[in-house]
Amino acid sequence: MPDLVSKGTRGRFRDLATDSTVNVIATAFQDEGFAPNYESTYVDSSVRRQTAQHHMESVNWADEEQVARALRAIERIIEDFDQQYTSKFWTALEHDGYRRDPDTKRLLLRAPRSPFADETLSNLTDPSVIKSYLDRLHGAVDTDPELAIGSAKELIESTAKVVLNQLGVTFTKDDTLVQLATRAQESLRLHPKQAKTDGPDGSTGIKSILGGALGIATGVAELRNAYGTGHGRDRRPKGLGPRHAHLAANAAFLWCQLMLDTLADPKAPWRRNTE
Incomplete structure (x- = not known):
């Protein structure tokens, strides 16, 4: 470490x-x-x-x-x-990643480091929305599994919308998370059926990973519907713990990093349709 x-x-x-x-x-x-x-x-x-x-x-x-x-x-x-x-x-x-309270000047907890590279976020028109969901997810993952799972879903949804907005692809407020995620992957030519180029982007391994990425978005959405925040419940979910929160968070990080890294990559296959 x-x-x-x-x-x-x-x-x-x-x-x-x-x-x-x-x-x-x-x-x-x-x-x-x-x-x-x-x-x-x-x-x-x-x-x-x-x-x-x-x-x-x-x-x-x-x-x-x-x-x-x-x-x-x-x-x-x-x-x-x-x-x-x-x-x-x-x-x-x-x-080093620490911060101080601007009013009291007292040292606060270590500010969580983004799982995304600085150049990846700097490529976005407005990275603040992604950063806000990252902060919320980091703050909940070790203390509130329900909130962490809900925040993981929101991070994926926000990332999908940011990608679609930046590429000029329309969506509606009624689109589900899975619909948004699928459209974002297709817009970046990250759907497994689109991986037909030579080199690593068209390899069998990449196709398998891209198919898994779609499964991640679907899985996080289903986990949030069953256990995460965003729904009024008549009872607390049983058996939910930090490991489920970490699973949802890491799954969201993986999917979002794939999207944002590809969006920022000047040599990514999706750019061939825009040049």
Whole structure:
């Protein structure tokens, strides 16, 4: 697993440690359960930077729970520092995917990273609608399976409409998710019956995957109708858990990424009909 906070960002904090004290640094980390790494080979002319580094080496920076505790310690250490000295650290932390409350300036949970490449979303006329559904799905997948399943369906539906809009293909408010998904795949020449070109896009393997993609949209729609939000129910669904939420979310990510990557690809087969 990759580090959730980069070495560069940790180095920014280590530099800030010179404006603290050894006692404050050690206490903040130890209160969060981190002892210094006594086997560290890091040596620094500043005992405060060295203390900060030795404690940071006890953190598993790929573990979300440990990172959350370490960041609480860091925030505590620099909470009274002048903003002009801490701005580079906060900027680096934002690049790692974290954010701060604009009003309280307190560190919030790690902002979820999009499963889609930046260039894929930047190709869209208005990527904000996709991002909003991604945020909603990420926020629910570990805590609310019903909402996650409903949000997975909405992400697929929104992506299909965005694709159709961008390609100038009409649809109506009465179209079902399966109808929208099928039309989007056909418009991008991603229907298995359209895979007749030479090379990988016409291969048997691609045809099988494209057929499966249609099944994903259908499956998520059926799962949402049975268990997801969007319908008033007289009782809570039984047996629903996080693994079902993750299944729906990952299925939606796969289908949407296929659509958006193909829409952005300058060499995709669908463009041959528009050139």
